[in-house]
Amino acid sequence: QSALTQPASVSGSPGQSITISCTGTSSDVGGYNYVSWYQQHPGKAPKLMIYEVSNRPSGVPDRFSGSKSGNTASLTISGLQAEDEADYYCSSYTSSSTPYVFGTGTKVTVL
Amino acid sequence: QVQLQESGPGLVKPSQTLSLTCTVSGGSISSGDYYWSWIRQPPGKGLEWIGYIYYSGSTYYNPSLKSRVTISVDTSKNQFSLKLSSVTAADTAVYYCARESGLPDYWGQGTLVTVSS
Numbered sequence: 001q002s003a004l005t006q007p008a009s010v011s012g013s014p015g016q017s018i019t020i021s022c023t024g025t026s027s028d029v030g031g032y033n034y035v036s037w038y039q040q041h042p043g044k045a046p047k048l049m050i051y052e053v054s055n056r057p058s059g060v061p062d063r064f065s066g067s068k069s070g071n072t073a074s075l076t077i078s079g080l081q082a083e084d085e086a087d088y089y090c091s092s093y094t095s096s097s098t099p100y101v102f103g104t105g106t107k108v109t110v111l
Numbered sequence: 112q113v114q115l116q117e118s119g120p121g122l123v124k125p126s127q128t129l130s131l132t133c134t135v136s137g138g139s140i141s142s143g144d145y146y147w148s149w150i151r152q153p154p155g156k157g158l159e160w161i162g163y164i165y166y167s168g169s170t171y172y173n174p175s176l177k178s179r180v181t182i183s184v185d186t187s188k189n190q191f192s193l194k195l196s197s198v199t200a201a202d203t204a205v206y207y208c209a210r211e212s213g214l215p216d217y218w219g220q221g222t223l224v225t226v227s228s
Contacts, residue, residue, distance in 0.1 A: 051216065091215070102159070
């Protein structure tokens with residue numbers, strides 16, 4: 001099972017908006033509305049930020065939003081803040097040999 | 112709010128068996144509402160799903176690890192466990208336990224397991 005493809009790094013200045021892409025296939029991202037996004041600060045556990053493509057768990061700021069088009073899902077962070085600097089991973093349900101697959105991860109840097 | 116906590120040895124010798132336990136609090140494994148997973152992350156690398164278990168004992172493993180993995184559950188202690196046999200340096204990673212309903216939502220803080228003699 002191949003990992004979903006994410007850009008290695010994305011950066012932006014405070015207050016700006018950035019978008020992280022997560023590209024898969026019709027067997028995962030494109031085939032299901034079960035895409036999640038996780039934020040991981042160094043030495044910490046991943047934290048769920050978005051589930052089912054565009055839903056935010058309670059407590060996640062509305063600066064974080066998710067969407068999907070075809071085989072690519074996206075996470076947008078609006079009004080970028082210093083505390084948003086972290087690694088971000090997408091995940092998708094898949095029809096392959098495992099129930100879900102993770103993305104390669106994106107390091108977000110706040111300039 | 113549910114919390115998960117991994118425990119177990121931080122150092123395992125090559126060819127031996129890695130054993131970890133995840134203790135769940137703030138929710139019951141026996142509720143049947145969720146699956147309970149193990150996920151690992153080698154240093155500086157991405158996430159890899161290892162497998163999950165249902166409260167009934169039903170399991171599903173990553174085919175790439177299936178021959179070496181055993182996940183079990185102890186509902187009386189609200190715990191589930193991971194055993195990974197015949198470990199090598201490639202199994203050095205932070206091991207996370209997680210609750211999932213389709214995809215993981217709550218994660219433990221993770222525990223680093225190093226395979227070295």
